[in-house]
Structure formats: C-alpha cells, structure tokens
Amino acid sequence: MFLIAGIAPKTKVLDQSPRRCPVCGLVRAYYRRVDHYLSLFFIPLLRVKTGDPFLLCDACEKTVSEMKRDYRAETDRGQRQCKRCGKGLEEGFSYCPFCGAPVP
Ligand SMILES: [Zn+2]
Ligand SMILES: [Zn+2]
Known part of the structure; x- marks a missing residue:
C-alpha cells in the first residue's frame, strides 16, 4: 500500500549567489x-514547518552549525570580557555597561 499523504521535507536554496565557505575557503556555500510540507499524492500542498536557514558548502559539505562554532571561537578570541559579570565588552568601553565595573 502506498502512503499518499504525509509530511515530506523539501530543501530550498535561499540565495543564488554562492558565499565563501569559512571552512574550506571556496565560494561554494549556499544558504x-x-x-x-504536507503532501498528497507526492504534491506538496501546505507548508507545515519552516526550517531555520543554514549554510551548506557544496565543496566540503560542512553545515552552518560547524561553521558557527568556528565563528564563535573567532569572536571570543577577539572580545574582551568584564571581569565582574563576564559579559562581552565592545572595544573602547571604560566601564562595563552591564554592571558598571571599571574595565582595565
Ligand atoms: Zn567548504
Ligand atoms: Zn560587568
């Protein structure tokens, strides 16, 4: 017996111009x-769930979750933190905007 109605995932490419993949450096990553979709007779009828956009590289097949981790590691390295409350501080602050502690 065939399943004529069901929920089927459908991958949508959100932009046409490739972006540079931060993992392999090639311009082969697309959002x-x-x-x-709820499909009937294999025809998508109704979108039941909208996914989160992610970046997938055609060349190395890395997805955004792995890239995000790389990005975060990079920003963490360059960012200063408040010694008292631990929040990230922008360059040029003399006082922490969150707790008021002086920034060394
Ligand atoms: Zn790549
Ligand atoms: Zn603080």
Missing part, C-alpha cells in the same frame, strides 16, 4: 532551508 538553504529545509521546510516540511
């Missing part, structure tokens, strides 16, 4: 989104 995509996986939406879930």
